[in-house]
Amino acid sequence: MGMQRISVNVNGADVEARVEPRLLLSDFIRHDAGLTGTHVGCEHGVCGACTVEVDGAPARSCLMFAVQVEGAVIRTVEGLTASAGPEGWSVLQQSLHEHHGLQCGFCTPGILMSLQPLLTAEEDPDETQIREALAGNLCRCTGYENIVNAVMAALAQVRSSRAA
Amino acid sequence: MKPASFDYLRVHSVEEALTALHDGPEDSKIIAGGQSLVPLLNFRLAEPALLIDINDLHELSFVRRVGGALRIGALTRHSTLEKSAVVRDGWPLLQEAVRFVAHPQIRSRGTIGGSVAHADSAAELPVALAALDAEFVTRSVSGSRRIPWRDFFLGPMTTALEPGELLVEVRVPLLRKSHGHAFVEHTRRNGDFALAGAGVVLDLNSDRRCSRISVALLGAAPTPVRATDAEDCLLGAVITEERAARAAKMAAEAGSPSGDLHGSVAYHRSLLEVVVRRAILAANLRVQEP
Amino acid sequence: MQDTIGTLPLVGRALGRIEDRQLLSGTATFLDDIPIPGALHVAYVRSNVAHGTITAMDTRAARELTGVRAVITADDLDHVPPLVTPVANAANPPRHLLAKGVVRYVGEPIVAVVATSRYVAEDAAALVAVDIDPLPVVCTLAESLDPSKPVLHAGAGIDSNVLFDRVLESGDPDSAFQRAAHVIERTFRHSRVAPVPMETRGAAATIVEDELVLWASSQFPHALKETVSDLLGVEKVRVKCPDIGGGFGLKSLASPEEILVAWAAMYLNEPVKWVEDRSENLIASAHARDMEVSVRVAADHDGVLLAMEVDALCNTGAYSVHPITHTLEAAGVLSMTPGPYRLAHYRARARAMATNTCPAGPYRGVGLPVATLVHERVMDILADELGFSAVEIRRRNLITSDELPYLTATSQKYDSGDYVASLEAAAEMIGYDSFPSEQRAARSSGTLLGLGFATYVEWTGNNSKLFKQRGMTALKGWDSCQLDLDQDGRVSVWTSSPSIGQGTATTYAQVLADATGIAIDDIDIVQSDTGTGEVDGNGTGSSRSASVTSGAIILAGTELKSRLIEDAAALLDVPADELQIVDSEVSEHAGHERSIDVRILAGKADPGRYNIGRTFEADDVLYSYATHACRVSVDSETGEVDILQYVVAEDCGRVINPLIVEGQTKGALAQGIAAALYESFHYDEAGQPQTGSFMDYLVPTACELPRVTIRHLEIPAPNGILGAKGVGEGGTIAAGAAIANAVSNALASEHNTLPLRPEVLQGHARAIFENLH
Missing domain, CATH: 3.30.43.10 (Uridine Diphospho-n-acetylenolpyruvylglucosamine Reductase, domain 2)
Structure with missing residues (x-):
């Protein structure tokens, strides 16, 4: 099958590659771009481990093909870390650590990328809304409670720094 | 995989x-x-x-009001519908329904045209569009067609789209500003395809009698269907708990749900009854003073 | 430990986890992240028929596809003996790495395709044509007992589908039943579930000089190493673990798919890798808990248990799982169904049945979630029938702290704790006293509330003796560590139990820092690698790492500390008993006048002086326990259950890190709730899986799981080295029973089958209101 050339910005760097049309974006990010922080958990769009930002919105990278992101801007968990403060962690990363919101950590990058819009939204989500925002990411280790606590704490911190 | x-x-x-x-x-x-x-x-x-x-067909990504009716380009993402002020103000049922579609990461990519053309029998948007009496605009090299929703959904994952035909637009007629609406569904987990669902749109006249109603069902048939018996039962009536319950029972009895791992035909039918009743009552409560 | 090293500045503290940094930043290395240049990829052709004879196979088209390097069938593996997992007094079916002649479940590997990418491997797999003549299918427990059905392993000389049939008897149950005032008989069922770690299984093999290096997402690297070595006849095998994305028991198996990766790498002399996809994981890794347990229970007028008779049937699937065995769940139910209750007269029979389904394997709690469902439902049924409260019936039967250690009818020696205290604590936490009036008030306004308890006791930190008793002769009861202090003053620690997500690196570092006085920041816990030092042992699983592996770390750490002090004493000319180590500095107790940094000692020491390995095995099994309690409401229209409140009063002995212990409890609980309300792996009559995707197999999301309140009783284990008992599985063990009890309470009817099906609950809920009107 014919290879296609793509050019895509991943975490601020331009990446050029020749890819088979059927190459999943998740495989492209992991194996072609070498960013293995994005994980693959089900390849049918349910578990959310592969979530990345495509042009600013979280999307399942297992449900897109690399050829489709020609010209797009992708951000992965590695990009999140690079853009964070002096500790190298975003508010949510720090909060997940403090609240023990991860165990095996396999689902964590997908959760981080899924929740970015929540952290920057105007609205002030309650616990139910936080749980709904999390529901597209399966975690088998934590039972979610500590993740929810971490998100709530991160939101409180974001809000107080906004107010300041 | x-x-x-x-x-x-x-x-x-x-x-x-x-x-x-x-x-x-x-x-x-x-x-x-x-x-x-x-x-x-x-x-x-x-x-x-x-x-x-077709993701580059930006011309198919729009939500606009034209002559009172709603026109949605087929490439409009669920997340766009979810946030659209035009939809919220004029056709809030659609907004309520789209929030049941999977999860935010899916809604950021999924499109209304895709949902309609894929025609999964458990999908929310086709049911909401059935409640709203929508029609679908298609194009092919030989021309264009407007297909009412009733003629569009032929079976599970089967539509009236001919080979070579592309769904380009969804059109939804004007609703009265004061109308009531509700989309209610039952799932085992958040974001799952529903076991049963109902979309209801209704108008009341000045003595709070129902002057117009549509009740569309999810999980009652291989395609979206309207519960005509239930609609007839409500039309002209004041919607009380009892009336809603009676209409819901009629809707459930007329439906032909399938059994699955989650429950028998009878269980699915009972869920239909529950969601229809809850949707009718919720829609009735939401009618603004006529 | 307190006696040997004095204070414990870090043990007991909720330190943030060391392992989080890489996991949060996306720089962790899971199996599929390991850079292996030129690695070839495996895809398996799996049986799409539950039972049948392979009549023909055509692999030509697959072989001819560009990018395909090998298409491996059973014929290529003639020299490889089948896997046989020996259990005394049981039939032990052989399992070929690839199906040979007969397939016995949907998903059984038949052909392995090795190609330049997983994409091409799957293309080629799709081109392999396998003709299978279907045979009658044995899917359910009833079918496995039906003499008209085929015997799965007749070809191996096994003449029955009953692979294991053991009876255990103690006391005089017959006369106890005769004199009993009250006898109940019930059958309890637990549906089949799947462990579902978020990272699937996987293995990658390379040949480095003359050594086979096998990277594996494995809980039991040493067992895998030995299995590969024995089966493939390779002398030098090294198993290395990358970061592991959850295991829950599943990854303690040495599976045919992983062993075949090793074989293929040797055959091709090229690196080969297999990463299981989710479909394979759900259909063909290992399932658990498919069981039916019938009991007869005798009690006196006062609700005191007199005798119990148990008949347990376990659907063990098509093959044994190595090295855990096909008898693990049966043996677990056999031994642990008396639970935390005083019982003198007991007779139990447990059978493990072969069927044309995915093999049953170890999954968090192994046998105990079912044993607990049985004894806790029995308690509530007795309470209802005799007019006692759920708390009172348990008070009357729980073994009291005065009676410990207590030797059970099944030869378990429960060691320590206070079961009654855990019950009372849970009752208080859940608001038991005020519940009946709240329940009545709710019901009159149309809401069905229920409250349920579950108390259990659990074997943790299993030693060799217990594994032998459970029939798992291939399992080691010990674990070990090797530590090395380098010239920069950093201690590296290798252990036989890999970290699979439970935070063991942090736990071990806390323990070692306290045992040695080395600063915790100077400690590196290295992921398991069978090629390091003398490290050997069981691996991580069955709630053992915090107690057993920590034991080895304490022994090694204590030795390191004494060598450091001995060497410092000589250098500083101070008696050793006047020296301490704090924050990596050896100093005098009084005044810190003379001191020396461990770095300096490390620089001066002979090579190997501070390289120490130790092994630990508990003399006695450590028995953890807890009482769970929950409040639920049942939607009378849909039958859906909502958990309103969930509390746990647990005793895992000394809590090394409360953050981690509570994380384990909450996470384990989530899996227990999942099996109680959502998850169930289904087959149709033909043995075809019906729940092979996350669309159908309902792993709960954040919206389905409740908050949990936990209280620790923290009564140290008298026999453990640190007083810590296992905690990894407890949450899973009791959740099903607690929820079944709460729902039964809400609906004033018995619910003895998990998962609780909404349709069934809806029927009972409607009946309540119909009766009211």
Whole structure:
């Protein structure tokens, strides 16, 4: 099958590659771009481990093909870390650590990328809304409670720094 | 779980898409959001020869009010509908329904056209559109068609779209400003396809009698259907608890749900009754003072 | 430990986890992240028929596909003996790495395709044509007992589908039943579930000089190493673990798919890798808990248990799982169904049945979630029938702290704790006293509330003796560590139990820092690698790492500390008993006048002086326990259950890190709730899986799981080295029973089958209101 050339910005760097049309974006990010922080958990769009930002919105990278992101801007968990403060962690990363919101950590990058819009939204989500925002990411280790606590704490911190 | 090989064509205009559909191999497939198609490809349950990617057809991404009616471009993402002020103000049922579609990461990619054309019998948007008496605009190299929802959904994942035809727009007629609406569904987990669902739109006249109603059902048939018996039962009546319960019972009895791992036919039917009743009552409460 | 090293500045503190940094930043290395240049990829052709004879196979088209390097069938593996997992007094079916002649479940590997990418491997797999003549299918427990059905392993000389049939008897149950005032008989069922770690299984093999290096997402690297070595006849095998994305028991198996990766790498002399996809994981890795347990229970007028008779049937699937065995769940139910209750007269029979389904394997709690469902439902049924409260019936039967250690009818020696205290604590936490009036008030306004308890006791930190008793002769009861202090003053620690997500690196570092006085920041816990030092042992699983592996770390750490002090004493000319180590500095107790940094000692020492390995095995099994309690409401229209409140009063002995212990409890609980309300792996009559995707197999999301309140009783284990008992599985063990009890309470009817099906609950809920009107 014919290879296609793509050019895509991943975490601020331009990446050029020749890819088979059927190459999943998740495989492209992991194996072609070498960013293995994005994980693959089900390849049918349910578990959310592969979530990345495509042009600013979280999307399942297992449900897109690399050829489709020609010209797009992708951000992965590695990009999140690079853009964070002096500790190298975003508010949510720090909060997940403090609240023990991860165990095996396999689902964590997908959760981080899924929740970015929540952290920057105007609205002030309650616990139910936080749980709904999390529901597209399966975690088998934590039972979610500590993740929810971490998100709530991160939101409180974001809000107080906004107010300041 | 890797897809089989396919050719890929990214089109930049509707005309280009139509030509590709016309000239391409018989088993060409349009890919828009891909949120239903790509799982099928990954499981190798579908192996199209050519994928025609319409994500660059920005002309098909719009939500606008034209002469009082709502026009939604087929490439409009669920997340756009979710946030659209036009939809919220004029057709809030659609907004309520789209929030039941999977999860935010799916809604950021999935499109209304994809949901309609895929025609999964458990999908929310086709049911909401049935409640809203929507029609679908298609195009092909030989012209354009407007297909009422009733004539569009033919069976599970089967529609009236002909080979070479592309769904380009969804049209929803004007609703009274004061109308009441509700979309209620029952799932086992948040974001799952529903076991039963109902979309209700109704108007009341000045003595709070129901002057117009549509009750569309999810999980009552292989396609979206309207509960006409229930609608007849409510039309002209004051919607009390008892009346809603009676209409819901009629809707459930007229439906022909399937049993599955989650429960028998009777259980699914009972869920239909529950969601219909809850939707009627919720819609009734939401009617603004006529 | 307190006696040997004095204070414990870090043990007991809720330190943030060391392992989080890489996991949060996306720089962790899971199996599929390991850079292996030129690695070839495996895809398996799996049986799409539950039972049948392979009549023909055509692999030509697959072999001819560009990018395909090998298409491996059973014929290529003639020299490889089948896997046989020996259990005394049981039939032990052989398992070929690839199906040979007969397939016995949907998903059984038949052909392995090795190609330049997983995409091409799957293309080629799709081109392999396998003709299978279907045979009658044995899917359910009833079918496995039906003499008209085929015997799965007749070809191996096994003449029955009953692979294991053991009876255990103690006391005089017959006369106890005769004199009993009250006898109940019930059958309890637990549906089949799947462990579902978010990272699937996987292995990658390379040949480095003359050594086979096998990277594996494995809980039991040493067992895997020995299995590969024995089966493939390779002398030098090294198993290395990358970061592991959850295991829950599943990854303690040495599976055919992983062993075959090793074989293929040797055959091709090229690196080969297999990463299981989710479909394979759900259909063909290992399932668990498919069981039916019938009991007869005798009690006196006062609700005191007199005798119990148990008949347990376990659907063990098509093959044994190595090295855990096909008898693990049966043996677990056999031994642990008396639970935390005083019982003198007991007779139990447990059978493990072969069927044409995915093999049953170890999954968090192994046998105990079912044993607990049985004894806790029995308690509530007795309470209802005799007019006692759920708390009172348990008070009357729980073994009291005065009676410990207590030797049970099944030869378990429960060691320590206070079961009654855990019950009372849970009752208080859940608001038991005020519940009946709240329940009545709710019901009159149309809401069905229920409250349920579950108390259990659990074997943790299993030693060799217990594994032998459970029939798992291939399992080691010990674990070990090797530590090395380098010239920069950093201690590296290798252990036999890999970290699979439970935070063991942090736990071990806390323990070692306290045992040695080395600063915790100077400690590196290295992921398991069978090629390091003398490290050997069981691996991580069955709630053992915090107690057993920590034991080895304490022994090694204590030795390191004494060598450091001995060497410092000589250098500083101070008696050793006047020296301490704090924050990596050896100093005098009084005044810190003379001191020396461990770096300096490390620089001066002979090579190997501070390289120490130790092994630990508990003399006695450590028995953890807890009482769970929950409040639920049942939607009378849909039958859906909502958990309103969930509390746990647990005793895992000394809590090394409360953050981690509570994380384990909450996470384990989530899996227990999942099996109680959502998850169930289904087959149709033909043995075809019906729940092979996350669309159908309902792993709960954040919206389905409740908050949990936990209280620790923290009564140290008298026999453990640190007083810590295992905690990894407890949450899973009791959740099903607690929820079944709460729902039964809400609906005033018995619910003895998990998962609780909404349709069934809806029927009972409607009946309540119909009766009211």
